[in-house]
Amino acid sequence: PCHSANAKLPKPKEKWIRVETANFTIFSNAPEKKTTRASANLEQLRAVLQTLFGGMSFIAPVPTYIFVFDDAKSFAPYTLYYQGKPKELGGYFASGPYANHVAIVGNQDRTDVSSTVYHEYLHYVLSANTPGLPLWLNEGLAEFYSSFYIEDGVAKIGYPVGNHIRWLRDHSLIPIEELVAIGRDSPDYNEGTRRGSFYAQSWALTHMLILDRPDGASRTAAYIDLLERGVADDQAFQRAFGATTTEIGKELRRYVEARRMRFINMPVADIAKSSSTVTSMTYAEALQHLGSLLTSRGPERHGAAAEHFRVSLEHDPANGPALAGLGRIDELADRDDAALALYRRAAKLAPDDFMVQFLLGNLL
Numbered sequence: 001p002c003h004s005a006n007a008k009l010p011k012p013k014e015k016w017i018r019v020e021t022a023n024f025t026i027f028s029n030a031p032e033k034k035t036t037r038a039s040a041n042l043e044q045l046r047a048v049l050q051t052l053f054g055g056m057s058f059i060a061p062v063p064t065y066i067f068v069f070d071d072a073k074s075f076a077p078y079t080l081y082y083q084g085k086p087k088e089l090g091g092y093f094a095s096g097p098y099a100n101h102v103a104i105v106g107n108q109d110r111t112d113v114s115s116t117v118y119h120e121y122l123h124y125v126l127s128a129n130t131p132g133l134p135l136w137l138n139e140g141l142a143e144f145y146s147s148f149y150i151e152d153g154v155a156k157i158g159y160p161v162g163n164h165i166r167w168l169r170d171h172s173l174i175p176i177e178e179l180v181a182i183g184r185d186s187p188d189y190n191e192g193t194r195r196g197s198f199y200a201q202s203w204a205l206t207h208m209l210i211l212d213r214p215d216g217a218s219r220t221a222a223y224i225d226l227l228e229r230g231v232a233d234d235q236a237f238q239r240a241f242g243a244t245t246t247e248i249g250k251e252l253r254r255y256v257e258a259r260r261m262r263f264i265n266m267p268v269a270d271i272a273k274s275s276s277t278v279t280s281m282t283y284a285e286a287l288q289h290l291g292s293l294l295t296s297r298g299p300e301r302h303g304a305a306a307e308h309f310r311v312s313l314e315h316d317p318a319n320g321p322a323l324a325g326l327g328r329i330d331e332l333a334d335r336d337d338a339a340l341a342l343y344r345r346a347a348k349l350a351p352d353d354f355m356v357q358f359l360l361g362n363l364l
Contacts, residue, residue, distance in 0.1 A: 009311060012315075014286075015029060016029050017029075018285075019035055019276050020276060020277040020279075021043050021274050024042060024066060026039050026068055027065065027066070027068070027286070027289050032278060038117050041118075042121060045145065048268060052266075062097070063099045063355075064102065065099055065102070066101075066102040066103075067289075072105050075089075079103075090104060091117075093121075093123035095127050100124055101293050102124070104116040114149075116146070118145055126141060136179050136202040137206060137220075139198070141206055143199060143206070150268060153267060155265070160261040164200035165256060173201055177245050180245060219242075222240040223236055226240055284312040285316075288308070291309045291312065299332070299333075302332070306325075306326060306329055320347070320349035323343075323349065324353075324355070327346060327359065328359060339363060343359050346359075346360070347360045
């Protein structure tokens, strides 16, 4: 069923901007300075990851669109749901056949939104290169890089996350055997306090395995390789790290109580600052892109997406991508004739829009 909150539209006078960098497109109703700083930092992280992991792919076969919402209220209509209720999220990454979407709340930290952008971007990199990762390691690696920052030409990688450390010292740890078995449908991944424990402990376990144990980075890579070759998770874990999950669990409790934790210093003086282009978006353009974000969330959000596209067309009847958005909803519902008619109209209105032309050609 469509959730009524999902159909809430942004106000017509709300200011939206589009920020273009060499590798990313960001749509935002957050302050321009905060948005451009986050986009520049994201380009820097991408450059550092390319240096660290030259064998990984950082070129997406489809566009990656990042939405930075100024606050939780404006993000709420576009959040994810669990058992019919909105999830308490700072953001999410969603891959799709024609585009990747990242959506984040921009005011979690009043000075910077980059940590959430980093976290969600890591999910994209991991999904493109190692799609079968266990959930704890997927989230643990995303958090490991979320604290990335550059100071005086030196990148700080794996900088300890104080909120996670404090949380773990104040709460009981999830038994490691349970942690590594948690999946996306588990309450431990979706519900309030349990979710906080899962994220914090996944970060701590990943941080310890990479930085505190001998040859930690290479052993973590070996673990991932064993999983990709079909080795059972518990066997891959013991072979790669030389210890059982029970033994690692005992190490982890000592680790989170430690007075100091390591992190990586990497000179990056030669990384050039990226340039960006900022343009104002019309209300119709903002609605069209937000409608596409909703479309990517599945059939239960298509009613809200269609409303975004229709109102977009009321403000700009020549908005070809909004017409194509309605066509996409028809196509996904197997109404091909209706979709084709909308795609043909959209293609005439937007002859230079690659996605509109692709959707028409693909259906033909």
